[in-house]
Amino acid sequence: xxxxxxxxxxDAPLYLDYxxxxxxDPRVVEKMLxxxxxxxxxxxxxxxxxxWDAEEVVEEARAQVASLIGATPKEIIFTSGATESNNLALxxxxxxxxxxxxxxxxxxxxxxxxxxxxxxxxxxxxxxxYLPVQENGLIExxxxxxxxxxxxLMVSIMAVNNExxxxxxxxxxxxxxxxxxxxxxxxxxxxxGKIPLDVDDMNIDLMSISxxxxxxxxxxxxxxxxxxxxxxIVAMINGGGQERGMRSGTLPTPLCVGIGEACALAEKEMxxxxxxxxxxxxxxxxxxxxRLSEVYLNGDLxxxxxxxxxxxxxxxxxxxxxxxxxxxxxxxxxxxxxxSLEPSYVLRALGVEEELAHTSLxxxxxxxxxEEEVDYAVxxxxxxxxxxxxxxxxxxxxxxxxxxxxxEWADH
Amino acid sequence: xxxxxxxxxxxxxxxRPEAARAVTAVIxxxxxxxxxHGPGRAARKTMEEARRAVARLLxxxxxxxxxxxGGTEANNLALEGSGRTRRLVSAVEHPSVLAGGGEVIPxxxxxxxxxxxxxxxxxxxxxPALVSVMLANNETGxxxxxxxxxxxxxxxxALxxxxxxxxxGKIAVDVIALGVDMMTISAHKxxxxxxxxxxxxxxxxxxxxxxIRGMQFGGGQERGYRVGTENLVGISGLGAAAAAAHAGLxxxxxxxxxxDAIEQGVKGIEPRTTIMGEDVQRLPNTTCLxxxxxxxxxxxxxxxxxxxxxxxxxxxSSGKTKASGVLKAMNMSxxxxxxxxxxxxxxxxxxxxxxxxxxxxxxxYGRQNIDKISSPAA
Amino acid sequence: MAYSDKxxxxxxxxxxxxxxxxxxxxxxxxxxxxxxCGDVMKLQIQVDEDGIIEDAxxxxxxxxxxxxxxxxxxxxxxxxxxxxxxEIKNTDIAQELALPPVKIHCSVLAEDAxxxxxxxxxxxxxxxxxxxx
Numbered sequence: 001x002x003x004x005x006x007x008x009x010x011d012a013p014l015y016l017d018y019x020x021x022x023x024x025d026p027r028v029v030e031k032m033l034x035x036x037x038x039x040x041x042x043x044x045x046x047x048x049x050x051x052w053d054a055e056e057v058v059e060e061a062r063a064q065v066a067s068l069i070g071a072t073p074k075e076i077i078f079t080s081g082a083t084e085s086n087n088l089a090l091x092x093x094x095x096x097x098x099x100x101x102x103x104x105x106x107x108x109x110x111x112x113x114x115x116x117x118x119x120x121x122x123x124x125x126x127x128x129x130y131l132p133v134q135e136n137g138l139i140e141x142x143x144x145x146x147x148x149x150x151x152x153l154m155v156s157i158m159a160v161n162n163e164x165x166x167x168x169x170x171x172x173x174x175x176x177x178x179x180x181x182x183x184x185x186x187x188x189x190x191x192x193g194k195i196p197l198d199v200d201d202m203n204i205d206l207m208s209i210s211x212x213x214x215x216x217x218x219x220x221x222x223x224x225x226x227x228x229x230x231x232x233i234v235a236m237i238n239g240g241g242q243e244r245g246m247r248s249g250t251l252p253t254p255l256c257v258g259i260g261e262a263c264a265l266a267e268k269e270m271x272x273x274x275x276x277x278x279x280x281x282x283x284x285x286x287x288x289x290x291r292l293s294e295v296y297l298n299g300d301l302x303x304x305x306x307x308x309x310x311x312x313x314x315x316x317x318x319x320x321x322x323x324x325x326x327x328x329x330x331x332x333x334x335x336x337x338x339x340s341l342e343p344s345y346v347l348r349a350l351g352v353e354e355e356l357a358h359t360s361l362x363x364x365x366x367x368x369x370x371e372e373e374v375d376y377a378v379x380x381x382x383x384x385x386x387x388x389x390x391x392x393x394x395x396x397x398x399x400x401x402x403x404x405x406x407x408e409w410a411d412h
Numbered sequence: 413x414x415x416x417x418x419x420x421x422x423x424x425x426x427x428r429p430e431a432a433r434a435v436t437a438v439i440x441x442x443x444x445x446x447x448x449h450g451p452g453r454a455a456r457k458t459m460e461e462a463r464r465a466v467a468r469l470l471x472x473x474x475x476x477x478x479x480x481x482g483g484t485e486a487n488n489l490a491l492e493g494s495g496r497t498r499r500l501v502s503a504v505e506h507p508s509v510l511a512g513g514g515e516v517i518p519x520x521x522x523x524x525x526x527x528x529x530x531x532x533x534x535x536x537x538x539x540p541a542l543v544s545v546m547l548a549n550n551e552t553g554x555x556x557x558x559x560x561x562x563x564x565x566x567x568x569x570a571l572x573x574x575x576x577x578x579x580x581g582k583i584a585v586d587v588i589a590l591g592v593d594m595m596t597i598s599a600h601k602x603x604x605x606x607x608x609x610x611x612x613x614x615x616x617x618x619x620x621x622x623x624i625r626g627m628q629f630g631g632g633q634e635r636g637y638r639v640g641t642e643n644l645v646g647i648s649g650l651g652a653a654a655a656a657a658h659a660g661l662x663x664x665x666x667x668x669x670x671x672d673a674i675e676q677g678v679k680g681i682e683p684r685t686t687i688m689g690e691d692v693q694r695l696p697n698t699t700c701l702x703x704x705x706x707x708x709x710x711x712x713x714x715x716x717x718x719x720x721x722x723x724x725x726x727x728x729s730s731g732k733t734k735a736s737g738v739l740k741a742m743n744m745s746x747x748x749x750x751x752x753x754x755x756x757x758x759x760x761x762x763x764x765x766x767x768x769x770x771x772x773x774x775x776x777y778g779r780q781n782i783d784k785i786s787s788p789a790a
Numbered sequence: 791m792a793y794s795d796k797x798x799x800x801x802x803x804x805x806x807x808x809x810x811x812x813x814x815x816x817x818x819x820x821x822x823x824x825x826x827c828g829d830v831m832k833l834q835i836q837v838d839e840d841g842i843i844e845d846a847x848x849x850x851x852x853x854x855x856x857x858x859x860x861x862x863x864x865x866x867x868x869x870x871x872x873x874x875x876x877e878i879k880n881t882d883i884a885q886e887l888a889l890p891p892v893k894i895h896c897s898v899l900a901e902d903a904x905x906x907x908x909x910x911x912x913x914x915x916x917x918x919x920x921x922x923x
Binding site for chain 1: 509
């Protein structure tokens, strides 16, 4: 792991994978540490000092999270992370209302945990519509509207995609859902703390948030569950009845404190941070384009969080490139699937050709990224791509004007 | 607060210094264990070290350890994941096991599950069953006859899940010797941080154990049994706590002396006190005992005011006052059950703490029952 | 995934990157793999009058293991007869570079590339001698 320092040292890999996980902000760490030691306590032990102290700070954290998204504290359910939140939103709502409606609409570029959960719901008799995306990664509202039927229970569309960083038209989707009396869940793991979110303004009924994607700790997440009009869910984890029965288990006080503080910091600093990251991102993109030709940006540039670039470098192979830039911690494809050799399903859904999907790098910039780091990474990537292209038979053919598609490649 | 005597370690215990150090070391690092780059690989290495430490504590294979967000989730995973809809659970199980439903097998006055009844019920129906019995009870510390439970269950093709949340780190636990098919532990009960736990399924990594299915769907972490980005800080804290608890088992056993001192001390003040499970094997750190005629909640509040933290049973029931289900299941009268409190020592507990507790006990009892107290001179 | 030093060396300092004149009758060219699969290897051999491979060049689009495998075989085939070169097995390549199991296909591709280059050389030679007849 790379320790976060204000000045990056060249001994450790340069961390440019902020969509996989963000370092915990030192200010968050500072807030959390006492709860790992002297201020320990089970927040459910209401009978003594330590329990009270823990309960108070957990409730404060709940309010901090609520404030970030314009919710009330009672609508915030702590979970173990966004994967659990997404599972709970889909299965929880699905199982509660399944006798009335059983159609769920989602989209093909959702996070794996949403897609996997939907597949399991299908086996349980639910009807799932997987909306396609356009070349820019965004869904079409007309297609969503057309997909809604009287049987539609819920729409689950992510706010920001984890691979390509594009921002879906959440407010418009929310309005459409509300008009049609359909619940709207959004996986906001990549969005919360990065772009303004307001559950009322956007008509969001359920929202998943992850601690470790917004400079908070791993192991904690949130599911926002609207109270007015009320959304009911069936719990997945049962037991002590914590979180008003929607999620049992002892609340991890330090982690709650951590995600709360992370949300508070994000709320305060989001605007300035977005501006700074956009400047760095544009510098990165321009630097690459200056040095290299035939680099393609995957996903819409305009509707995109400032900390993400997803670039395909034609005529070099992704894994080979990863090896060449191994002092940069960047990702090819999403973190959960990158151990496999399959090209990213998100890029394929955009219609990116398989060759280009193979050569994509996801560059995630964040709170601790500096201009110096950006310049170093640009230089490193440009040099390595150039070297690999000089080694690439495909690059030679392209330079000779040979259309690679005209060649009959043998399968292997 | 620094003088506060904390005797509620079964609710949550102090984070051990080793675990705090592990937490501090990992918390400022960045790396998703699923990422293939350097920071990701380092994160994975940290996680695998923790897995080995947990395995050592329980004599399990590291690959059979599945990390979860805590004991409650691990218990849910065991029950749900086993796919066995017929469940037989002892009457003194934790709410996270009881909430799953199933047939409740009664316990005797010591809190031991009724083995004859268990066998009878297994015989009555040949649907493949799951039996869930906790190793040590959170309220009384009574240690269950797991070996017998396993023998009976396996004779009838049933799987055994054992909630070892309270036992792990307090007594030697050998998942192989016990023969259980699944075992749950929780980090914050053994001196690790809250937010991490594990389900151990002996043999699952070699397909020679129980088969379970994950409850959640997604990224494929923990070989699909438990998906979602791992709580690396919590897991490394759990690993360090497991290692420290393992090394400290002998010291922990010595807490029995302090526990006995509490019980003898209270008996010295009021011989009519009832001590739950007194005649059977218990955890060295736990005692559940009555203050005759004084309501449990009143006691707990009075002790808190006196600077001593204890509890009136399990901490999970969202602060509501209700008589303990465990003591009722042990067939204790309302009078006894409503005057019992749980005192649970932890690895930092001292003789000084015992003295403070006894002084408070004498004081509270004296104030409530001024005429009942036996004269110290007598 | 830890890579061997040998593999890393071939990846970072690949031997014999380059192009031979594919229209030269003494040159055999093997092009194997497919862009969609993530690897394309082009291996060329220069064969002298005695049927000995005197030079070899490669260009590879692929992961580090694919690049290292191609680089390694260019070293190995030099100085060998065509028959000897055809004897090189993917398992030898995999062993030499300590390829992880998921990368074995790279060594298979390298073996295919040698065979394809030899075949190309021989067919060129045959058609030349046919033309001469």
